[in-house]
Amino acid sequence: MTFRLFTSLGNEVREFRTVVPGEVRMYVCGVTPYDVTHLGHAFSYVQFDTLRRFLEWLGYRVRYVQNVTDIDDDMIMVSKRQGGRAIAEIRDENDAILRADLDRLNVLRPTVYPYATDHIPEIVETTQRLIDRGHAYVVDGDVFFDVASFPRYGQLNGLTLDELGKRENPESKRAHKKRGHLDFLLWQQVEPGDPAWDSPWGPGRPGWSIECTAMAVKHLGTQIDIHGGGSDLKYPHHENEIAQAECAYGVEPFCGWWVHNGMLQLDGVKMSKSLGNLVLARDLMRTYEPDHLRLYLLSHHMRTDANYVPGAVDALADRFGSLRAATAHAAEGPPNREALATMVAHLEADFDVPGTLDAAERVARRVLGGVSEQGEATALRETLRILGFAFAGARGPATGDFSP
Numbered sequence: 503m504t505f506r507l508f509t510s511l512g513n514e515v516r517e518f519r520t521v522v523p524g525e526v527r528m529y530v531c532g533v534t535p536y537d538v539t540h541l542g543h544a545f546s547y548v549q550f551d552t553l554r555r556f557l558e559w560l561g562y563r564v565r566y567v568q569n570v571t572d573i574d575d576d577m578i579m580v581s582k583r584q585g586g587r588a589i590a591e592i593r594d595e596n597d598a599i600l601r602a603d604l605d606r607l608n609v610l611r612p613t614v615y616p617y618a619t620d621h622i623p624e625i626v627e628t629t630q631r632l633i634d635r636g637h638a639y640v641v642d643g644d645v646f647f648d649v650a651s652f653p654r655y656g657q658l659n660g661l662t663l664d665e666l667g668k669r670e671n672p673e674s675k676r677a678h679k680k681r682g683h684l685d686f687l688l689w690q691q692v693e694p695g696d697p698a699w700d701s702p703w704g705p706g707r708p709g710w711s712i713e714c715t716a717m718a719v720k721h722l723g724t725q726i727d728i729h730g731g732g733s734d735l736k737y738p739h740h741e742n743e744i745a746q747a748e749c750a751y752g753v754e755p756f757c758g759w760w761v762h763n764g765m766l767q768l769d770g771v772k773m774s775k776s777l778g779n780l781v782l783a784r785d786l787m788r789t790y791e792p793d794h795l796r797l798y799l800l801s802h803h804m805r806t807d808a809n810y811v812p813g814a815v816d817a818l819a820d821r822f823g824s825l826r827a828a829t830a831h832a833a834e835g836p837p838n839r840e841a842l843a844t845m846v847a848h849l850e851a852d853f854d855v856p857g858t859l860d861a862a863e864r865v866a867r868r869v870l871g872g873v874s875e876q877g878e879a880t881a882l883r884e885t886l887r888i889l890g891f892a893f894a895g896a897r898g899p900a901t902g903d904f905s906p
């Protein structure tokens with residue numbers, strides 16, 4: 503059985519192999535918990551959860567790390583707006599809400615769930631390595647990555663340094679201090695009164711991208727198999743991560759598969775609090791069972807942008823009902839091999855979950871029509887377990903080996 507998976511690095515589908523046989527080291531960028539999360543976050547984490555479950559079904563031991571960015575401009579802004587409220591308190595409040603939503607959606611908890619603020623020594627050490635190896639420079643308390651020192655910068659986005667240089671640079675902070683237009687902060691001086699940690703360059707706080715590199719390397723090693731996140735993180739965040747890891751540790755590639763999920767929009771518009779068009783998973787779960795919402799989220803291919811329209815979850819009510827009713831016919835004994843292979847083949851071919859769901863619905867119709875072969879309902883149950891449905895007996899969130 504061969505699993506082929508798309509990677510954004512080179513935009514190609516490749517046969518999946520791991521650095522260590524039988525073991526997957528997987529890192530997924532987590533949230534910045536300064537505010538509520540919306541259906542787009544649920545879409546991303548349900549997709550990565552399903553990929554993790556499929557890898558486990560293939561026989562891999564999966565170590566899944568998902569970080570929490572609990573120090574950045576947004577966290578500080580919210581803290582100030584709330585009268586200087588402790589950032590840890592804001593983090594814990596928003597994180598608890600997200601965790602409760604994901605638990606209900608049957609998303610397995612990460613193996614490790616690191617907070618950036620618990621990794622300042624690792625971030626300082628990685629930054630120092632980059633300075634020592636000639637890939638970073640210090641200007642008056644700020645440390646910048648020297649993009650010109652890493653000619654492969656841009657490869658993840660399929661762009662050359664020249665082409666990137668012509669685009670608007672989201673890393674505009676302290677532009678007057680930078681040697682190169684694309685250089686980005688690894689460590690930054692802070693405004694008076696803002697949270698700060700000691701470092702060899704004076705008190706300050708980390709840049710954004712270095713946090714993920716330091717946490718990935720600490721919990722997974724210098725070479726990992728899968729790095730995930732939303733497609734909006736491809737540039738500059740993930741481009742920066744490759745540069746940092748490969749320059750600090752002299753490895754290539756830092757990551758075997760870059761897996762990006764598409765963006766979930768509402769009626770064709772990006773969801774954002776300022777537009778007031780947020781759809782929340784927990785609001786939908788007041789109306790729909792969590793497994794029904796999970797089915798909706800999985801009915802889109804992970805890589806494509808999805809467009810939520812009101813009523814879209816309702817439209818899947820029949821499919822949800824028949825999958826569940828047919829699964830109830832599963833019995834003891836082995837699954838029908840052919841039916842199972844037909845459904846799983848779509849997952850093996852570039853993780854095509856919608857393809858698997860279409861095949862599962864055909865099996866469900868045969869089962870409910872009384873024309874199925876021996877073991878087909880059992881094969882259906884096994885397939886829906888891989889996809890994480892609680893009604894099919896998929897293991898629950900608390901069974902992950904997460905430790906707080």
Ligand SMILES: [Zn+2]
Binds near residue numbers: 530731739
């Ligand atoms: Zn990240």
